[in-house]
Amino acid sequence: MLILIKNVYVNGKRQDILIEDNIIKKIGEIKKEEEMEIIDGTKKIAIPGLINTHTHIPMTLFRGVADDLPLMEWLNNHIWKMEAKLNEEIVYWGTLLGCVEMIKTGTTTFNDMYFFLEGIAKAVDESGMRAVLAYGMIDLFDEEKREKEIKNAEKYINYIKDLNNRRITPALGPHAPYTCSKELLLEVNKLAKKYKIPIHIHMNETLDEIKMIKEKFGKEPFLYLNEFGFFDGVDVIAAHCVHLSEEEIKIIKEKNISVSHNPISNLKLASGIAPIPKLLNEGINTTLGTDGCGSNNNLNLFEEIKCSAILHKGTTLDPTIVKAEEAFNFATKNGAKALNVKAGDIREGYLADLVLINVNKPQLRPISNIKSHLVYSFNGCVDDVIIDGKIVMREGDIITLDEEEIYEKAEEMYAILSA
Ligand SMILES: C[C@H]1O[C@@H](n2cnc3c(N)ncnc32)[C@H](O)[C@@H]1O
């Protein structure tokens, strides 16, 4: 299957992009040939598909359910109660709703931690998206639960590997140090090495949890986990990292941990503001996540890009902090590095995960500085999306999914959850 995008604005100039199977084959001057599917890029710009490194995708169904609450109250009194009613079908439709929302706003890959992964994987496969899926493990320091969680995690790793779908890969998802015992975390490190897959974990989101960990284990979360070798020999994506001591930042740097910065979720839950300028100074790989729709409440990664570019100017009173290019890299190149996918950039030999945006939009005019507009002005409504070399959306219409049906089913699923 050959796709030729003609005369599109990419990497700073108008040129052609040839896609063969799921790879960007050539960028430059390319002659049309018979068996090519041609996309006219004349009025369009091409960007790499965005990469969301922290989601709980089925939580689209929890949108607006419990606003204006702090994390622990939100989780304990609302979210975890509703999650007790989840099943595979509810998770399947919630994921499809999330895929519609992500594709429409230019996200092509997401890094998810949730439950009933059969439902998530089925929806991702049908949508055409790329995803790293982790089963959210929570043992609440109980031995029986721990055995069950470890069994479930390994079951899902093998389930996803057996799908043999190059767009869907497994990860391990120990929820957080305040919900997972040391024994479980040690087992997770072992499994990550055994299967050569990354670990996705919530770290240092709120002052409450840090106080809890310090009281229980006598030190801050990263120091506590590092002491028993949790970060050794594995790839870790740490979501949030809002409240960090200097020693913890040193561990993140030394252990090559990727941080998923979720500025909007952190603000909405009043968790705080992550010390991103310090992480950037240390060369720490900083990426972007939306978290779930219960604490954002959307999946538009362009909003996280803009927020990450202006928020830290405000906290430091330094307008040069987090420039447009850096913020855009959080959601593309850095995300690809964190998830170890050869995407996040439009280059020959890279995965054909790319997005086309028609510039006939007021917030992209005048076409003076595209990168600035994409970060500080664009509202995220993209036009065409290609993932793994397949056209998933054309001129705003998703080809792989039935939007109307998904909107209907989302109402039905919400009615079950909220009953
Ligand atoms: C995978 C688990 O993580 C929970 N979850 C969702 N959002 C957050 C957050 N900001 N912090 C911690 N846990 C969260 C989900 O509700 C689910 O229980």
Ligand SMILES: [Zn+2]
């Ligand atoms: Zn989360």
